[in-house]
Amino acid sequence: MLPVVALVGRPNVGKSTLFNVLTRSRDALVADMPGVTRDRHYGVCRSGERPFVVVDTGGLSGVEDALDVLTARQVRLAIDEAQIIVFVVDARDGLLPQDHVILGELRRSGKPIIAAVNKTDGLDLATAMAEFSVFGIHATLPLSAAHNRGTDDLIATVLPLL
Numbered sequence: 001m002l003p004v005v006a007l008v009g010r011p012n013v014g015k016s017t018l019f020n021v022l023t024r025s026r027d028a029l030v031a032d033m034p035g036v037t038r039d040r041h042y043g044v045c046r047s048g049e050r051p052f053v054v055v056d057t058g059g060l061s062g063v064e065d066a067l068d069v070l071t072a073r074q075v076r077l078a079i080d081e082a083q084i085i086v087f088v089v090d091a092r093d094g095l096l097p098q099d100h101v102i103l104g105e106l107r108r109s110g111k112p113i114i115a116a117v118n119k120t121d122g123l124d125l126a127t128a129m130a131e132f133s134v135f136g137i138h139a140t141l142p143l144s145a146a147h148n149r150g151t152d153d154l155i156a157t158v159l160p161l162l
């Protein structure tokens with residue numbers, strides 16, 4: 001069995017885009033509509049020294065009033081099946097209350113968490129990252145999944161933890 005890395009985060013932060021880059025596939029659905037990925041997608045990342053399974057935990061129906069419940073379910077599934085959790089946040093949105101809720105639950109799992117601060121393209125990196133340095137988790141890395149920047153660093157940070 002290959003080790004499993006789960007991508008977790010609010011809708012629309014770029015999880016499916018990151019999944020596509022890591023697995024070099026177009027299996028994960030990327031769209032402007034939040035919550036469009038309805039089920040989890042599995043792929044294998046072979047870009048580093050060792051392969052690992054990547055899970056895009058989308059799993060959100062897009063039904064507004066059920067969003068919190070569905071996000072919580074997504075987080076629990078990721079915690080159950082992953083060795084490492086990549087917590088994806090959006091540099092343009094900044095740190096939102098729902099991020100804190102998700103992170104709180106992830107932390108309780110005791111599993112290693114790497115924060116990937118996505119959509120940093122076009123932003124001043126130091127300014128963009130400053131807000132997220134409060135996380136106090138294993139690592140907080142800048143990312144631009146859409147431009148394939150920061151993914152090598154992410155893989156290099158994940159591999160020693162597997």
Ligand code: GDP
Pocket residue numbers: 009010011012013014015016017018029030031032034035036037058118119120121143144145146147
């Ligand atoms: P998910 O809901 O977390 O799976 O997010 P998606 O991967 O579907 O992406 C949501 C939107 O953000 C899409 O319009 C993407 O094109 C856009 N997006 C994803 N990554 C980046 C990025 O690195 N930079 C920018 N500017 N946009 C991005």
Ligand code: MG
Pocket residue numbers: 015016017029030036037058
């Ligand atoms: Mg998605």
